[in-house]
Amino acid sequence: MSFGIMLAYKFTVADRDKRFLRKSFEFYLSPSVIDQMVDGDKAPALGGETREISILFSDIASFTSISESLEPEELVTFLNKYLTEMTNIVENRGGFVDKYIGDAIVGVFGAPLTDPKHAPNAVLAALECNSRLKEIQNEFKLPDEQLVAARIGVNSGHALVGNIGSKRRFNYTVIGDTVNLAARLEGANKAYNTDILISDNTKVMCDNKIVIREIDRIRVVGRTKPVVVFEPINLSIGDQNEKHLDLEAYAEGLEKYRAGQFKAATEIFSKLAEDGDKVARRMSDRAQTLLNNPPQDDWQGVTDLDSK
Structure with missing residues (x-):
């Protein structure tokens, strides 16, 4: 009798913990990632921990011009369509969206679940975002046939990951220089007329299946140490210039x-x-x-x- 009570108690506690885990992450992780977390033996740390991850930072090029050409309701519809398409790609590659900053997307790979392929997954997600945008241009129906293009920066390294904030309000997020450099690489695309730039840290973690060319050695704003930047080449989307x-x-x-x-x-x-x-x-x-x-x-x- 006592064994049955203990067993029931064990399953009740385990079920409660799983419900808590799902509720804690349901708003910023894909269902498949949450399922893996619940089924795994080790739950992610709910404080803060240092993890090796990859960050994808994306921003719409010429977004100011696009926003000025749309009514507020139209702009919201456009952004929701764009963000949904890009988020689906990030999640399908095992990442999660840390936050939206207007039209910008901060995607994280390698947390809360450990992913030894976080770098190539982030790069492939970037390539797929670029490819998907080319496929759905007509669906945006922007005035004056404006085209939607995104600039993306990808960087890999250690960052602080966890529930960060005040006692009353916090978010599961990432902070650190790894994140900042990804944002700088996104902006660096403007100097090279590229869509995607990745760091040397990310490049060395990618396998030979991704075609990557070295672009330049740069020093970004706020950093004294130069970083070598690379451009991943998408050979599967029919872009004759890239081929x-x-x-x-x-x-x-x-x-x-x-x-x-x-x-x-x-x-x-x-x-x-x-x-x-x-x-x-x-x-x-x-x-x-x-x-x-x-x-x-x-x-x-x-x-x-x-x-x-």
């Missing part, structure tokens, strides 16, 4: 550029730009500028970005 990128020639141009051989770098990048490489066009202009106005003798091949 015909000459990755070896770009790498050669980048090598000349870093060595201070700006005339040779300009020639290589200019030829690639003529073939449709948008990043090479930016690098060609930059190399030409340095050719006309040589840098100091301590040139280290680092581009300082002065805007977020």
Whole structure:
């Protein structure tokens, strides 16, 4: 009799804990992730813990122009459509959306569940977001046939993860330099005419199945240490420009550029730009500028970005 009571008590407590777990995370994790948490032996820490994760930071390009062309109700409808499509992709890749900041999305991979493939999953999610946007342009029906494009930054590293806030109000969120750099990489896309930039930390965690090219070595606002940035190439979406990128020639141009051989770098990048490489066009202009106005003798091949 006592054994039956203890067993019933055990299942009651376990069921209560599972209900608490579901309620705690139901508003910011996908149902499949919650199921894995409930079925697992180890629940995530509900305080704060340091985890190795990947952050996807996304923002709509020219969002101000889009918002000014829409009535408030239309803008809400547009944002809900966009955010739903992008969130579905993040969750399908095992991530969760930490927060929306207007049109911006902060996606987290590798928490609360440990994911050894958090970096490639974040990069693949970024590529799929980019691809999905191209597929659904007509569904947005924006005035003047405006196109919707997103800039995405992905960074990997350690961050503080957990329920953070006041005693009365808190959110399961991530904070730290890893998050900040992802946001900076999103903004860095404007300097290179790219859609997606990832850090060297993320790149080394990805396998060879993802085609990635090195873009430049940059110093972003608020950081003194340079970071090497890379562009993942989507070869599956029918983008002819991306399919015909000459990755070896770009790498050669980048090598000349870093060595201070700006005339040779300009020639290589200019030829690639003529073939449709948008990043090479930016690098060609930059190399030409340095050719006309040589840098100091301590040139280290680092581009300082002065805007977020």
